[in-house]
Amino acid sequence: MSDDTLTHARPQALDLARQVLTIEAQAVSALAERLDERFLAAVELVLNCRGRVVVSGMGKSGHIARKIASTLASTGTPAFFVHPAEASHGDLGMITREDVVIALSNSGESPELLTIVPLIKRTGAKLISMTGRPQSTLAREADVHLDASVAREACPLGLAPTASTTAALALGDALAVALLDARGFGAEDFARSHPGGALGRRLLVRVSDVMRKDEALPRVRPEASLRDALLEMTKKGMGMTAVVDADDRVVGIYTDGDLRRSLDRGCDIHATRIAQVMTPSPRTIAPERLAAEAVERMQNHNIYSLLVVDGAGRLIGALSMHDLMRAGVV
Template identity: 60%
Template sequence: MEQRQSLINSALRTIRIEHQAIAALAHRIDDSFARACELMLACDGRIVVTGMGKSGHIARKIAATLSSTGSPAMFVHPAEASHGDLGMITDRDVVLALSNSGTTEELINILPLFKRKGVPFITMTGNPDSMLAHSADVNLDASVDEEACPLGQAPTSSTTAALVLGDALAMALLEAKGFTQEDFAISHPGGRLGRRLLLKVADIMHGGAAIPRVEETTPLKDALYEISSKGLGMTTVVDHDGMLVGVFTDGDLRRALDAGRDILTTRMQDVMSRNSKTVKAQALATEAAKLMEDNRVYTLVVTDEESRMSGIIRMHDLLQANVI
């Protein structure tokens, strides 16, 4: 038990120290931060994020976050930059360099090349009086009072502070650019969020010959055959002009049998559900999911812009498409 408590205390101390490091950042969000954002907003190339060691890992994440939120960015390893990768950086770009010490040799070595290219140079350092900080067009102060590492060696609080400051930049740029959920989805078409924001009802509905369809005068026994053959657990009911007048589901069947209806003589018009819920084919699949949830139904009839029946969508289809 004593060892367990020691482990818990260590974790709590780490969280406390890193929380304090993050809280201290709020007092440094000033004109320098705004100026850094302005340089990035004015960039018509890419935001090149660079850093060595643990700062490099944070730089990679910041570049990824910027790119996914509307600010094209890339990570360039500073050691590789001096061996040819500097050619990836153009005079249309902006450089964001991370260094806790502000004296990272690999960054200092390529600093003159940034200056020669004339690219705006932003630094994020833990030492605002360092060479890199003084050489920058804008320096963002990411200093911390102490690392969470009890040895004071492993980058912990400092990398957390840099990560949060990078997120702050990305979110400020996102809002300034008016980046929307739809824009985010376009950048993430393979993810669940992209599917939720981009997938239309028309993309996953059952249409054409797959739509179960009977007329108002169809006997119940024939409707059961249609339901079984189409395999959607229901059928639409149309009038003699082919217009939707209702649906017949498993629930309607149970109610008909409980009422003692004869499947040979009962007609659809006597047992179908009228005023069935519909959804437009061009609606988002998430809208269909909410409509089903709000009305406690598992199937919706899909209609086109002229309110003509064009398909069927089920809760199961939404589950298979990872919409819900």
């Protein structure tokens, strides 16, 4: 391809891309205006479902169906995808009378879906259809039909599913979010179904899961020398040491920053007691608090470590920003 051809194609490609986005945005906006009691009926059908939601579709509608099933499952509505062609060869046994089936087909005439519709209804399962043709066979056979029709496809040939698949996906998202809200599904519920993600770590990991404890925990008594405190800091490698009384209650902390200030004042590391140079009443956190809260406290107070104490103020752990980073909370 010549440079002249490329130069000519670039503005045309941008114009076409903008047209595609405009058409698809208009298709989704039109859906919002069409939502009515049928959408509410679909929500009620799923809320009253004692089994699972089974989502199915062929071709591009099948790809959208898989995404809708995944979104439903991750937002509190147990769901899975069944391929309609495979359903005719045994997978129909996955569907029970307690289930709700959501069938996607832009034409509403996909033969693979229409083949299994009578069998689905014979089991007693409820059927929600999502089509682009309200008068189609699939729409008529459904207990509830959701109209996902579009004025036109974004493909200039009018052939490739573009606006229609976007509309179906958006309608599926709308259903999932409406169900999420109706179930009172919250951020912690979401995190439990996404334990490997960043949100899961932020909402599930507790301070007790991350903190250093027992022999890994740096601590000295107030009467310890500055030299002893430095040895403890070096041995435990946290850049600080807690200062505790005879009952292990926290009375102070001594950090690398305190060390620099001590050296600036010319403190004798052998003669100086740690109680003379420590920071009293340090920031602390309880072990049952979220690790994300520990991050917030460190950032708000511009500190790099936190002491973990029990209800009586006794030292039971410590954590640094590096610990939180290793745990994936930051």
